[in-house]
Amino acid sequence: MRNNTWRFGGGIAAIVLSIIVFIVPFIFIFLTAAKNQQEATALQFTWPTEFALFDNIVQVLQARDYLLLTAFLNSVILTVGAVAIMVILSAMVGFVLQRRRSRWNPLVSGLVLAGLIIPPAVVPTIWMLQTLELFKTIPGLMFVHVAFGLSFCVLLFRAFMATIPRELDEAAIIDGCGPIRLFFTVIFPLLRSVIITVIVVQAVSVFNDFTYALYFAPGDENATVQLQLYNFSAQNVTQWNLLFANVLLITIPPLIMYIFFNRQIVAGMTSGAVKG
Amino acid sequence: MTTTTTRPGAGVAAAGEDTGPGRKRRGMKSPYPLWFYMPAGLFYVVLFLIPTGASFYFALTRWTLFDIEFIGFDNFIRFFQEQALVQGFINTFIYAFVTSGAKVVLGLLLGVLLTSQIIARGYLRSVVFFPVLVSTIGVGVTFKVLLDPFDGLVNQVLGWFGITGPGWLTDPAWALMSVALVDIWKGIGLATLIYIAGMVAIPQEYFEAAKVDGANSWKNFWHIILPLVRPATTTVIILSLIGGLRSFDLIWAMTRGGPGFTSDVIASVIYKQYQAGFYGLSTAGNVVLFIVVAALIVPLSAWLNRGEKDA
Numbered sequence: 280m281r282n283n284t285w286r287f288g289g290g291i292a293a294i295v296l297s298i299i300v301f302i303v304p305f306i307f308i309f310l311t312a313a314k315n316q317q318e319a320t321a322l323q324f325t326w327p328t329e330f331a332l333f334d335n336i337v338q339v340l341q342a343r344d345y346l347l348l349t350a351f352l353n354s355v356i357l358t359v360g361a362v363a364i365m366v367i368l369s370a371m372v373g374f375v376l377q378r379r380r381s382r383w384n385p386l387v388s389g390l391v392l393a394g395l396i397i398p399p400a401v402v403p404t405i406w407m408l409q410t411l412e413l414f415k416t417i418p419g420l421m422f423v424h425v426a427f428g429l430s431f432c433v434l435l436f437r438a439f440m441a442t443i444p445r446e447l448d449e450a451a452i453i454d455g456c457g458p459i460r461l462f463f464t465v466i467f468p469l470l471r472s473v474i475i476t477v478i479v480v481q482a483v484s485v486f487n488d489f490t491y492a493l494y495f496a497p498g499d500e501n502a503t504v505q506l507q508l509y510n511f512s513a514q515n516v517t518q519w520n521l522l523f524a525n526v527l528l529i530t531i532p533p534l535i536m537y538i539f540f541n542r543q544i545v546a547g548m549t550s551g552a553v554k555g
Numbered sequence: 556m557t558t559t560t561t562r563p564g565a566g567v568a569a570a571g572e573d574t575g576p577g578r579k580r581r582g583m584k585s586p587y588p589l590w591f592y593m594p595a596g597l598f599y600v601v602l603f604l605i606p607t608g609a610s611f612y613f614a615l616t617r618w619t620l621f622d623i624e625f626i627g628f629d630n631f632i633r634f635f636q637e638q639a640l641v642q643g644f645i646n647t648f649i650y651a652f653v654t655s656g657a658k659v660v661l662g663l664l665l666g667v668l669l670t671s672q673i674i675a676r677g678y679l680r681s682v683v684f685f686p687v688l689v690s691t692i693g694v695g696v697t698f699k700v701l702l703d704p705f706d707g708l709v710n711q712v713l714g715w716f717g718i719t720g721p722g723w724l725t726d727p728a729w730a731l732m733s734v735a736l737v738d739i740w741k742g743i744g745l746a747t748l749i750y751i752a753g754m755v756a757i758p759q760e761y762f763e764a765a766k767v768d769g770a771n772s773w774k775n776f777w778h779i780i781l782p783l784v785r786p787a788t789t790t791v792i793i794l795s796l797i798g799g800l801r802s803f804d805l806i807w808a809m810t811r812g813g814p815g816f817t818s819d820v821i822a823s824v825i826y827k828q829y830q831a832g833f834y835g836l837s838t839a840g841n842v843v844l845f846i847v848v849a850a851l852i853v854p855l856s857a858w859l860n861r862g863e864k865d866a
């Protein structure tokens with residue numbers, strides 16, 4: 280009896296509260312993005328009298344010579360590139376780190392932890408990027424993301440590597456595999472589930488990153504979507520409908536990721552966290 | 556375990572030559588070559604380790620666009636003398652402690668709620684977690700509007716109940732706390748999720764045994780759940796403290812450290828000094844932040860993990 284009261288009473292209370300706290304802000308984004316400019320200025324939580332969502336999206340995409348579209352392209356290139364490099368390189372590190380006992384291991388593990396804790400030094404990194412002539416470029420930003428994201432990926436790969444039996448390595452070695460073939464044709468395909476986890480978690484974090492884009496690739500030319508949204512919000516104080524259409528657009532990629540890879544995201548964020 | 560040492564350079568050359576199929580390796584080489592560390596190490600060393608090391612030197616210089624001059628500890632002295640910078644230093648701690656404290660308490664409560672037998676658990680878990688994945692700038696922009704002192708939805712709703720809401724982001728007394736509140740809103744899902752993972756791992760036998768002994772739900776919580784989710788608590792505290800101490804983007808998107816410098820933190824001071832062209836001072840801020848994070852996190856995680864075997 281008591282159990283049922285809790286089950287439904289508690290549940291319904293929680294649902295109502297969750298709608299107020301978590302759903303309403305998202306509905307607000309949607310509604311404002313769907314209004315025309317005058318109506319949006321009032322910033323009210325009302326249904327739009329004229330449903331202009333599509334127009335607004337087209338308008339915000341075209342604004343300032345298709346800047347948002349370019350930014351989307353930049354963000355996609357950045358995310359795909361950074362995540363691909365991170366996955367391959369950190370899987371290699373995780374592989375050797377877990378399999379081979381060498382005197383380098385404590386050092387490598389220490390550096391991995393340092394990478395998780397230490398806040399990156401901004402100006403010296405810019406100085407380094409300038410020396411390499413990568414400052415304000417998409418590859419530069421991509422490499423920075425790789426350098427800062429490796430630690431987390433290595434931890435996940437090392438933990439997962441322990442579940443792959445060594446007998447497989449031995450069999451492959453007897454069959455004449457060198458290290459490269461052993462890793463890329465035998466081990467790497469077996470890492471599939473953790474690779475998916477790393478990809479989605481890092482893709483969301485690279486795509487959503489604002490700080491590093493602001494520091495290492497400022498300006499309009501190579502703007503990512505986050506930077507572009509920030510610039511737009513700083514300049515545009517009147518066109519709330521377009522601003523929120525912009526917010527809505529950059530919320531969609533993570534939403535799609537979440538719908539399809541819910542389980543992997545949750546696994547990655549909690550398992551990586553456990554060791555962090 | 557092979558104990559032969561492989562010289563990295565030799566490994567690269569050899570691997571470059573015979574990646575072809577079926578060539579058997581001489582038994583001397585380890586199948587786990589150390590040069591596998593090198594590509595990742597290159598990125599890490601060049602773009603993270605060297606800049607971090609260099610920051611200790613640059614922090615001791617007066618460094619502008621044009622020249623660089625060694626000035627010893629002047630930057631640090633300035634950092635702790637200028638009112639605006641000291642305020643940022645203090646705010647960093649307030650912000651980090653408030654957000655991580657709230658995430659522990661609320662995350663634990665939500666974790667208990669979302670592992671208990673209530674309807675719509677799946678829906679609730681997804682909804683609480685989703686803000687974690689949304690862009691921080693998007694969240695900042697949205698809440699800046701919702702927390703507007705006059706037109707904002709929050710104050711309008713408070714108005715229905717006859718409460719005059721404060722100028723959340725415009726009142727110096729409230730600005731930092733308002734941003735912290737939004738940070739909690741956005742980050743609570745991750746804390747909850749970590750707690751849920753911890754709670755699900757508790758064996759049911761404990762609860763059954765406790766039931767036989769006549770324990771009520773409060774006692775279950777206090778004597779079974781709370782001690783057994785300690786690893787989760789450790790994780791939540793460490794993660795949210797690191798995040799809180801380093802946090803920049805939400806503050807920058809919502810207040811830019813304002814009004815005045817009442818919601819500045821070290822990370823935003825670093826950016827402001829960089830923008831103003833005081834590269835040395837900015838880097839000194841970075842070193843301060845590094846020391847703060849290390850001095851808090853390292854002993855804290857050692858203390859929280861005491862007596863636990865690192866599996």
